[in-house]
Amino acid sequence: MSVTRQSLHDLNTPCLLLDRAVLRRNLRRMAEQIAGLGGVLRPHVKTHKSLDVQAELEQAGAVSGITVSTLAEAEYFFAAGQRDILYAVGIAPNKLDQIADLMARGADIKIILDSVEMAVCVAARGAELGVTFTTLIELDVDGHRAGIDPRSDALLELAQACQVPGLALGGVMTHAGGSYNCASVEAIREMADQERSLAVLGAGRLREAGHPIDIVSIGSTPTAFFATSLEGVTEVRAGVYTFQDLVMAGLGVCGHDEIAISVLSSVIGHQRAKGWTLTDAGWMAMSRDRGTEGQAVDFGYGEVWDLQGQPLGGLILRGANQEHGVISRGAHASGEAPELAVGDKVRIAPNHACATAAQFDHYMVIEDGYLIDQWPRGRGW
């Protein structure tokens, strides 16, 4: 929707700000990185869940299709014309009927699985419904979550189990979520290489066994940025790079000035003896994510910025209740502590963009410190 241009001083709090210029810079940076390697992006919409952000993404280029983490996302983007959808969470049998229905309505939706057990379930339901589910095999390249070892015999057994009515093997996918725990940019670069080479290895073994493998899908924001080759890869999935966040900054993936979202909040009081400033952004606004807890700088529930988006004297949101936040100086702070008066507004940068954005139903889109638009976002399952 279009809105009257407003100063941030006039907005109710808490609300979720999205700086469009920063967003566009982030999208361009990733598009250039992936296009530069001759690749194409299948952006993960779970971070933004916004048709408007998706339009910006497509404008930035090097994009084909979307990745979703819920069928609600699939429905939301399908209703807006998106057809090429990868549902990148191991399939649960109770979701197959809705997927078949999306297919009947024209969606080209791909699912993923990593076990013979699940292949049997999917094929059985596909046969019952008279549809063929296009399936990618999830490969485990870093031991962090789901997937099957691309070097294992089990991979070939699983591919064989997919050669049944109701199922069509479309390729392989992997998510190098382990990159979130890398200690250095060099380690992320190595992880990117490991992710790519193991995905390509798995695809090669399947092809040797006679399975046509069209899709080799890899990705995570850190490995996408630090990949030096996409040889053998057909698409890269990433989501959080659209907004970036403090966790990504802590990993060396971005600077703090590349974080596109923040929560606008009002000062509601003080406990001066303790050095606390209280605000109306608690965990309901920021989420309970504490992703920087294990990083070199722990930002609590977020980094406090002024209205121009500049970090404010080492202040962090050290504590959060449902609708209360407690601001104090972070362990990394130096120099004078700035004084905030009741009624003053601050912006709070999130640990984890996906989690914080999910707490809100729309983005207050800003440019040069003014509200210029309001963009809705989807939610639920």
Next chain:
Amino acid sequence: MSVTRQSLHDLNTPCLLLDRAVLRRNLRRMAEQIAGLGGVLRPHVKTHKSLDVQAELEQAGAVSGITVSTLAEAEYFFAAGQRDILYAVGIAPNKLDQIADLMARGADIKIILDSVEMAVCVAARGAELGVTFTTLIELDVDGHRAGIDPRSDALLELAQACQVPGLALGGVMTHAGGSYNCASVEAIREMADQERSLAVLGAGRLREAGHPIDIVSIGSTPTAFFATSLEGVTEVRAGVYTFQDLVMAGLGVCGHDEIAISVLSSVIGHQRAKGWTLTDAGWMAMSRDRGTEGQAVDFGYGEVWDLQGQPLGGLILRGANQEHGVISRGAHASGEAPELAVGDKVRIAPNHACATAAQFDHYMVIEDGYLIDQWPRGRGW
């Protein structure tokens, strides 16, 4: 809305279950506790944000008015006929116009503050708008968050600062959130006594100074349950007791069989070598709340139950990504680990009811293991 009676096996996952029989038992227990002490409840709707739960609450008795943590809650319940509303977060100046508007539409809304600075802001806006904001002074009884020391000179100065056009001093309120960190039921009992006695002390000092104090509002779920006297108190606020959760169970406030909400989830795979079972309930469903982390038993992101609501072999949701959960045995587990097959459904009890419920837009209301109703809930600011 009314729904067809369905087995839990037929529901899509993840979804939020609310066991109505457990809810009713919880509401009755608190109503009896407070009524038994001659008190009355002003329930905090921030936990449930549901008109249907509120109707159950009123049915259980001993209830007068509501407490809200956002103006969105105030609007939601006001639209359904609720008039007597306490907005129990220190006021931010940018919320005063909406509060004045609610008052003009017939709401009896009370705000809170704890500083002369804020009293000056509120009075100025009240005078400009030609309205009188009824204000409670927030007292700090446990050092955990906001509020002014009830024994301080500053309390009397603040009350004096409220004697201006645009402001009317209606009483005092306190929230003993420190009770969430009590190490024993005995410590909660002491905290309840401390909360009550300091609130009454503050009210008494204000009355002696000539201020009529009608409202003495205290509360938190732990202190409400373990209070042995409400002498001098006019109302008790509590919210989480409606649903209870693992944090409350860890404090000794309730049993696990008193937890009324849980997230229904499907098994989507395994990493057997690691003892992991993967599910489709991640932090988007459970929230990022890790409230049991510092308690005697750490349940990760939740305790895994079978469909009947019985804890399942010491299984917990040890890890969570956005739409993936990792189930494994908790440190407290003993005996054989139950085997879960892909497609099996489990229920996951939350660390923190307020945070988990907020991830969903409606409750799937169950009784005797069957879906009997679907109740919407409010959200946002």
